[in-house]
Amino acid sequence: MAGPVAHRLSFSPWDPADVDRLVQWVAGQTWDNYVTRRPSPAIVRRRVAAGHYSGPNCATWWIGHQDADQPVGLVRLHDLQDPTALFDVYVCPAWRGQGLGLAAVRWLTRHVFHAYPAVSRLEAQTRADNWAMRVVLRRAGYVKEAHHRASWPTESGELIASVGYAMLRQDFETGQTTPVDWDDAP
Numbered sequence: 184m185a186g187p188v189a190h191r192l193s194f195s196p197w198d199p200a201d202v203d204r205l206v207q208w209v210a211g212q213t214w215d216n217y218v219t220r221r222p223s224p225a226i227v228r229r230r231v232a233a234g235h236y237s238g239p240n241c242a243t244w245w246i247g248h249q250d251a252d253q254p255v256g257l258v259r260l261h262d263l264q265d266p267t268a269l270f271d272v273y274v275c276p277a278w279r280g281q282g283l284g285l286a287a288v289r290w291l292t293r294h295v296f297h298a299y300p301a302v303s304r305l306e307a308q309t310r311a312d313n314w315a316m317r318v319v320l321r322r323a324g325y326v327k328e329a330h331h332r333a334s335w336p337t338e339s340g341e342l343i344a345s346v347g348y349a350m351l352r353q354d355f356e357t358g359q360t361t362p363v364d365w366d367d368a369p
């Protein structure tokens with residue numbers, strides 16, 4: 184982790200026995216850019232039961248800040264048994280725009296490539312209009328690989344574009360960027 188903000192952050196694993204705290208916290212947030220913006224406690228409990236936050240394939244981490252007595256964000260890793268793992272990052276609104284999102288993506292990238300040797304790619308999908316996340320991904324060295332038209336369902340029923348960014352283990356280890364072969368065929 185680099186930069187002053189990173190030194191004030193901590194990442195601690197969510198304890199799967201502590202369901203109530205996770206349910207209360209997740210249901211207390213507004214999840215802009217997600218398909219379900221205001222998940223009810225019942226929805227979050229169903230997700231917990233379905234292995235959305237923990238298990239062989241998933242792991243969830245709290246983002247802590249030394250000046251906050253509650254978590255300021257959450258990192259969820261999933262598809263950890265596949266060669267391509269995926270992640271979500273959430274920073275509470277009051278803490279956005281201070282570099283926490285970037286520090287979290289840098290942290291989780293290092294964590295996954297160290298702790299899960301079989302993962303060869305880390306990928307993030309987001310709405311094309313999620314500029315904060317796109318800025319973070321680009322700054323963390325992720326490369327845009329996909330632009331899916333009319334693919335992201337919103338609560339209003341509208342489908343908007345989504346984008347996919349990824350980091351290759353090889354690029355993480357060498358510091359090089361493998362280019363995307365955009366011109367192979369139309």
Ligand SMILES: CC(C)(COP(=O)(O)OP(=O)(O)OC[C@H]1O[C@@H](n2cnc3c(N)ncnc32)[C@H](O)[C@@H]1OP(=O)(O)O)[C@@H](O)C(=O)NCCC(=O)NCCS
Nearest residue numbers: 216272273274279280281282283284285309314315316318
């Ligand atoms: C995306 C998210 C994690 C970013 O966290 P963050 O702590 O605000 O990120 P950072 O402060 O590291 O960087 C965000 C950058 O995006 C910039 N930004 C924010 N909104 C922007 C916009 N509409 N257009 C262009 N840049 C924008 C910020 O100014 C900042 O850049 P700066 O450092 O030059 O000012 C946070 O906004 C969030 O939790 N959003 C809701 C959940 C979400 O969308 N998660 C991603 C799903 S994959």
